[in-house]
Amino acid sequence: MKLILSRKGFDSSAGGCPNPIFPDGSMLALPIPDSKSRIAYRDLTHQFNDGSSVSYADLVGQLTKGKIKPSSGAHLDPDMLTSAYVRDPQWRPVLGQTGAAQGHLAKQSVGAGDLFLYFGLFRDVELYKAGRKKPIWRFVPGSKPKHLLWGWMEVGERLTIDEEDFSDSCFSDRHWLKYHLHMHGQPDPNNTLYVSSENLSFAPALNGAGVFRGVSEALVLTHPQSLKPSFWQLPEWFYPHQAHPSHKYDQREPLSYHHKLDRWFAPSNGYCQLQSAARGQEFVLDLDQYPEAKPWLVELIQLNS
Template identity: 40%
Template sequence: MKLILSRKGFDQGSGGAPSPLFSDGSLFSIPIPDGRTRQRYGDMRHGGHDIGEVVTHLTKGRYTGRSFAHVDPDLHKERIERLEGWRPAFGQTGAAQRHLENQGVGPGDIFLFFGWFRDVSKGRDGVWGPTSGGRDIHAFHGWMQIGEILDLSSGRASDWLHYPWLRNHPHVGRGAEPNNTIYLASETLALTGSFAEGKAGGGRLTRITPVNTLTAPGQPLKSVWSLPDWFGPESGRRLSYHVDLNRWSSTPSGLTLKTVGRGQEFVIDIGDDKRAIDWVSALIASSG
């Protein structure tokens, strides 16, 4: 089995701001902007928060509640009204999709979605902004085990019409586009022997915990991560784009990794390693 650490959500290049960590400990990954879609930030809610308002304030008006969002990965069934048969789905294209193909990613493998988050709070003026002294981190915000893969590169509607609930997905209806691909979640999670076996095939992590925090404790750079020792090159494994041994260092609790720039998909083959499967299970179970 392979794990794909997949960078998704607002960042410096797409959106220009972090996604929020709210004071109640919850998190919300803001989808990147996309003028070709139908879903607006103003239609999104998180608890009692208007995400359109949050986006407006965090981007200083560059994007507003009327701006359109690229909701992908699409992991939250209750976000909008769904057609029968809906499952979580994730689309990829271009060089990032070629990398997934070259790494042999397929059914049974698991995407672990991560992004950039900051503690935010609303000031006395009613404006959302970063909390002084708050966290500025990378963290996991969702998962999806691959059940099926759809090749949409031809642009033909027949490639997805057997899945009518996909019609609003941002990778559907784009016309012919090389490598345009949609990954559909498995019905349930298949992690043999793990305590997360049988959970949904995809979903969101809605709270920030030490388990789903990637940035190493006390690190001023969010791109420096704390990972278990089985991730490292000395285990015989290779995390794609991170084969340079100088990026890895040992710590009493595992490994520290200086991650590469703005790559999207980092792949590692964990086989049937129980330590790795238990780690994935604990991460997914942290969703509640």
């Protein structure tokens, strides 16, 4: 089984700002702009924990100070929230990937039974001048951006689009995928869709995919004393070198893109530190070498969903 730490949502380059952490503690990974997408920000709705909602168009327009328009195309991928968009009854969470990022996933043999753990750059937001007829969302002055885990998805099936016939006569039970933006691009042998499983294979009582209900200490990747979001504090079992006599491996294969020893800092007080890679979307870990991962994942999902 592979664990993929998958960077998704707005950041300083894609979107131009962090994703929002709302006053109720919930968070939203905003889909990055995509001029070729048939889905616009005005077509998407975010539902808060209390049942109220806000248009993605208002959020991105206000948080980017008008740089992104309501009519701008939204790269709704990964597509994880049922309430965000009009749904076919057969819809399931799905991730599309292509290009170099998919090349890396293919090289790591990522497929059915592997689990994506999504993370992104987040910052606290608030309603500014709430007494106005239409208050605006803004980042809380003085708040700092940080990397957070925001959702998970176990792969139920992997579909290579160029090898599939998605004509109406052959679409069968996958007709609901026709809305997805990876179905509307140019031919690409790397174009791949990962469709979620119904339940976790290693914990069948838990959903195969979902988003975390709100920020908790366990979801924060950024070290609490770091001024840089990319300097992480992780559970000590992530450390690729022998930290305990019980470990089977003297040297375990590290998280992909993180092979340099000087990125890692030895465990202390139950944690290790990592200077995470600034580039790359998909960081893959072989859990056959990290048996501590599955109980950690079960607890993480149970306590935060």
